[in-house]
Amino acid sequence: MxxxxxxxxxxxxxxxxxxAKVFGHPARVAILQYLFKINSCICGDLVEEIGLAQPTISQHLxxxxxxxxxxxxxxxxxxxYCIDKDNWTEMxxxxxxxxxxxLNDNSNCC
Amino acid sequence: MxxxxxxxxxxxxxxxxxxAKVFGHPARVAILQYLFKINSCICGDLVEEIGLAQPTISQHLxxxxxxxxxxxxxxxxxxxYCIDKDNWTEMxxxxxxxxxxxLNDNSNCC
DNA sequence: ATCTTTCATCGTAATATTGCAATATAATAA
DNA sequence: TTATTATATTGCAATATTACGATGAAAGAT
Known part of the structure; x- marks a missing residue:
């Protein structure tokens, strides 16, 4: 379904x-890593950096x-664009x- | 595509x-939480606990x-079934x- | 040997996701 | 005003995910 x-x-x-679902795509992980490294950037930077089409990056953003x-x-x-510090911390x-x-001791099972 | x-x-x-993708479905989160709580369980327990059909639970497992x-x-x-301690730690x-x-200071942007 | 229990697998329908070309929008530049 | 630049949105095709009924497989019970 x-x-x-x-x-x-x-x-x-x-x-x-x-x-977790949002982290479940490498492009979004890459965007976040780049934002951490570069502090802030525009959409076009990410298009070049990552190598996906502009509409695709825009969608992930x-x-x-x-x-x-x-x-x-x-x-x-x-x-x-930049990381939302407060929400990142909360997340x-x-x-x-x-x-x-x-994690309890589960040596009795597996 | x-x-x-x-x-x-x-x-x-x-x-x-x-x-992250694996964590990106509430049923799998629920299965893991239950395994942490109960230590180990069988598929049928999860079917009752969670309320999805047996083939669906089996698929998530x-x-x-x-x-x-x-x-x-x-x-x-x-x-x-139980948590794989070593792999959980590694993950x-x-x-x-x-x-x-x-997180650098990004007060200059957003 | 046959029934029962427990789980996996198959097949399938409905929906979601990914990616991009084409186009729209909105601000600035000439 | 007419470009130009930067990004968002739309529409669509291909693939993935979710869910479950039906069925299969494998161990134990009768």
């Missing part, structure tokens, strides 16, 4: 998977912006709780 | 996005197993490096 049954999951589970991980600032004809906290769950 | 151009990205970028985050052990007619390291990149 291709349609996730979100309603049967907790808010936390949906939140975690939504964030939109998804990153939708979930709040980056923000854009209009400066003339171009748009300056890290959410993921950390999930990733750092305590 | 629906086809990711993996070849234009670094191994690290593809690795990070592959892991397969993806988690493929990337190495869980492992299964045949015990009679059922299969005991956490990979994600941590990405999530904890240093």
């Amino acid at each position: 291709g349609l996730t049954k979100s309603e049967i999951f907790t808010t936390e589970q949906n939140q975690i998977s939504s964030i 939109k998804e990153l912006k939708n979930i709040g991980l980056i923000k854009g600032n209009i400066t003339g004809t171009s748009i300056c 890290k906290t959410t993921l950390s709780i999930f990733l750092n769950q305590d | 629906g086809l990711t151009k993996s070849e234009i990205f670094t191994t690290e970028q593809n690795q990070i996005s592959s892991i 397969k993806e988690l197993k493929n990337i190495g985050l869980i492992k299964g052990n045949i015990t009679g007619t059922s299969i005991c 956490k390291t990979t994600l941590s490096i990405f999530l904890n990149q240093d």
Whole structure:
């Protein structure tokens, strides 16, 4: 069906998977890494840096912006993108709780 | 096209996005959370706990197993699943490096 | 040997994602 | 006003994902 049954999951589970989904494409990982390295850049820089067509990069930027991980600032004809610090930190906290769950001794099983 | 151009990205970028992709569905997040809580369980437990059909759960378990985050052990007619500790730790390291990149001061932009 | 239980696999329908060409929009430059 | 530049949006084709019914396989129970 291709349609996730979100309603049967907790808010936390949906939140975690939504964030992870955005990280689930190498282009978006590359964009974020570049933004960390370069601090801020415009769409055209990413098109050159990454090597995907402009509409494709624009689409990935939109998804990153939708979930709040980056923000854009209009400066003339171009748009300056950068990491949204506060939201990045918040996202890290959410993921950390999930990733750092305590693991009981499961040597009796696998 | 629906086809990711993996070849234009670094191994690290593809690795990070592959892991994140697996976390990108609430059912798989729920399965992992349950395994952390319960230590180990069989497929049928997850079908009841989560409320998706058995083939669907089985499919999600397969993806988690493929990337190495869980492992299964045949015990009679059922299969005991649990977190793969070593791989979970390794995965956490990979994600941590990405999530904890240093953020320069970007107050000049956004 | 036959039934039951448990899980995987197959096949398929519905929806989502990825990527890009073409086009639209919006600000600046000439 | 008419380019030019930079990005967003639209439309579409190809592929991927999600979900489940039907079926298969394998171990244990009767």
